[in-house]
Amino acid sequence: MDAVILVALVLLTGLAVQSADLSCKTFEEIYPSGKELCEKMWGDGFVYETNLSVGFTMWFFEAENPNNKVAERLGWPSPVDDCHLQSLHKEAPGPEPDNFTECYPWRDYSCCHQDTVQKIKEAYGREWHWERCGALSSACNRFFVQLACLYECEPNAGFYRKFPDHVYNDSDPNHNKWQMEGMPIRADYCDSWFRACRYDLFCGSGSYSSCAREYTKVGNTGDNGGNAGLIAGVVVACVIVAVLIGTLGFFIFRERKGEPLFNKLEAE
Template structure:
C-alpha cells in the first residue's frame, strides 16, 4: 500500500507542473484580452478588483461600462432601458470574462468567427446567480441565448424578426436557467455558497484578496480529493483510495492497486 501512495504522490507532482500550471494565471486568446496579464495602472468601476493582475487595459474597462461600447457593438437595451440594478450584474459578468486570469480550467478553443477561445461551465457561486436573476427578473428580453442569433443588420444587436419581448422571469424561470443559458453554457449554476471555496465569484472585495485564485488551482489539480490524498502520510497508510480520485488516476497506476 505504501508504494501506491508514493506513486500517487509522483503522479500528482507531474500534473502540478507545466501542463497544469498552464491553466493558472492565464488570459484567453480573444479580441480584447492582453497577450500577457499583469498590473494595470487604472481600471474603471467594476473591473477594479483585478487591478493587480488583469487581462485587459484601462481603456477597455471604461468601454465595458457603457450601454453600448465599441467592444462588441452589443447593447443591453434591446427591449427597453435596462435598470442599473440589473445592468451591474451584466457588467460584472463582462469583467469576469474580460479581466480574470483565473478561468484557465474552463477555457476552450472555438471555431467561432468572432472569438478564438471561450469559457464553458464555469461553476458560479449560488449567490451570484440568484442575485443576478432577482435583480433582472422584471427586465424584458426577446432571447434566451444572448450569445448568438441576433439581427446585426444595422451593426448592433436587435431582436430577431418574429420574436417578442417578455419578462426575464418568463424567459428564465429560475436562476439556474439564466446563468446557464444566457451565454451558451459559459456558466454552470451551483448550490455552493461564496464562503465555501468551491465556486467562482463574479465580483469580490479586492481588500479581502481574490478568492478565484484558489478556485483556479482547486479545479486544475482535480479537486479537493487529490489535494487531501497528497497530504496523507505514506507510513502506516492502510485505507483505499476514494472513488473520486480513482477516476483521475492513469491506467498504469490503477494496474498496481
C-alpha cells in the first residue's frame, strides 16, 4: 500500500518539476517596479521614460499610430520607409489584410507579416515562450503579446537597432540585425505592465534571455507535442494509480469488517 502511494506522489508531482527547476518567482520579487521590469527584462533594449511626450507605447487604439509623433519629436525621419530590424520582419512597412487581428493596431502600416503574428508566441522556439513558469493571468499575458507586436510590427522600433547598418560588421560574431537598444517606453505603460503581472511567475534573474538559457539548461526544449504527450501519459498513469489505491482500500475495508470478497477455499 505504501509503495503504491509513493508511486502516485511521484507521478503527481512530476508536472511541477519544470517550474521548480526554473527558479520561478513572482514579478514583484524580481522587479521592484515597472521601471526595473522594462529596463531589465530585455537588457538594454528599453528605457523607462517619465516624459510621456517622448516615450513610445507598446499598444494603441487610435486610428493613427501615436508612436509616429513621438519619433518626430525625437528627430527621427517620418514616415518610416525601412523596417531596419531584420529577424522575421519585412524589408519595408506596409498594409496587412483585414484578418490581421493579433496585432491589429499596426494593420495599415506594419513591419510584420500576417504569418508571423498568427504564431507570434511560437516564432522563436519554446525557450522564448513567456509562460515558462506556468500559465500567466490573462491580463499579464496580454502585455507580452503587446510587447511581441511592438517588436515585430512597429516601424519606429527599427530606429533603435543596436547595430545599425553604418555600425554593423558582418564578420563580428557579436553583431546582429535583430537586437534593440535604448528605445524609450512610456513610464505609465511600464507601470501598468508591472501591476498586471506582479503576482504572476517568471524565471531566472528577470532577464528574458537568461530565462531562455536556464530553460534550455534544465532540458525543457522539447516541442509542444512532446509535452502534451508527456502530460497526457502522466494523467492517465495517475488515474490508474488512483483506481488501484481505491480498489485496494476497498478490499482492506471488507477484510476488516469480516466480509472478504474472496473466501478461502476449504479443503475437500
